[in-house]
Amino acid sequence: MADLDSGVTGSGLPNALQSVVSHSELKALLTAPKDVQRAELERINRFLAGLTAQERVLWGLAYLPGNHALSSSFGIQAAVMLHMVSQVQSDIPVILTDTGYLFPETYQFIDQLTERLSLNLKVYQAPMTSAWQEARFGKLWEQGLDGLERYNRLNKVEPMQRALAELEVGTWFAGLRRSQSSTREELPILAIHGTRFKLLPIIEWSNKDVHLYLTQFDLPYHPLWDQGYVSVGDTHSSKPLELGMTEEETRFNGLKRECGLHYEI
Numbered sequence: 001m002a003d004l005d006s007g008v009t010g011s012g013l014p015n016a017l018q019s020v021v022s023h024s025e026l027k028a029l030l031t032a033p034k035d036v037q038r039a040e041l042e043r044i045n046r047f048l049a050g051l052t053a054q055e056r057v058l059w060g061l062a063y064l065p066g067n068h069a070l071s072s073s074f075g076i077q078a079a080v081m082l083h084m085v086s087q088v089q090s091d092i093p094v095i096l097t098d099t100g101y102l103f104p105e106t107y108q109f110i111d112q113l114t115e116r117l118s119l120n121l122k123v124y125q126a127p128m129t130s131a132w133q134e135a136r137f138g139k140l141w142e143q144g145l146d147g148l149e150r151y152n153r154l155n156k157v158e159p160m161q162r163a164l165a166e167l168e169v170g171t172w173f174a175g176l177r178r179s180q181s182s183t184r185e186e187l188p189i190l191a192i193h194g195t196r197f198k199l200l201p202i203i204e205w206s207n208k209d210v211h212l213y214l215t216q217f218d219l220p221y222h223p224l225w226d227q228g229y230v231s232v233g234d235t236h237s238s239k240p241l242e243l244g245m246t247e248e249e250t251r252f253n254g255l256k257r258e259c260g261l262h263y264e265i
Helices: 023-029 034-049 053-063 079-086 104-117 130-137 144-166 207-216 223-227
Strands: 067-071 093-097 120-124 169-173 190-193 196-199
Touching: 023 034, 023 053, 034 190, 053 079, 053 169, 053 196, 067 079, 067 144, 079 104, 079 207, 093 144, 104 223, 120 144, 130 144, 144 169
Parallel strands: 067 093, 067 169, 093 120, 169 196
Antiparallel strands: 190 196
């Protein structure tokens, strides 16, 4: 086991919690051959599987290299990760990609959580406004799968890429969960995406786990939860869950589940 080395300060880790890999070894892993990365990530993920979500956050902030950032869509369950991470590192940048088409309730939720949790919010948008995009391209979300993918690249993928680059993020925290969709079922706790690590502390959590955490810390669901929404994105591509629908079918008219933000970066 490797204790915290000189590259880590202010970890807040309990003395009993040690790592199977050091900060410097993790930094070197980013440039290691792919086969070495795969083997090491398998070993590290076995270790992380034995930790709680809160312990994974502590471990990630202590050991994973580079600047840290948390992305959030301020969706239904967003308060969980925003609270869990900001309670340990209060000034961690929270990246929001604002498409210009979020629900009014989402903007209100952003204001509410930013004030309550004293979040270090960083908002990124496409260089072209939503009105200009509609004038130039029409309503891309009504133009089938190709239109949706173009819309998502313009409004979500590119702004997130820019955010990660400008903030020089070496470790990206996110609140994805395997139960949210079939595309997320095989996601590991820790992965390498290009030149940075990506940590998903609550990846195996169920809806019940989310509810228990929100209840324990008196945290709110997104306001649209009470109107039947189980997933919230843009106004034009989100709808409430109805009888016979899966969660995946409530987004993008059922054409796709992912906007690409977590898969093209």
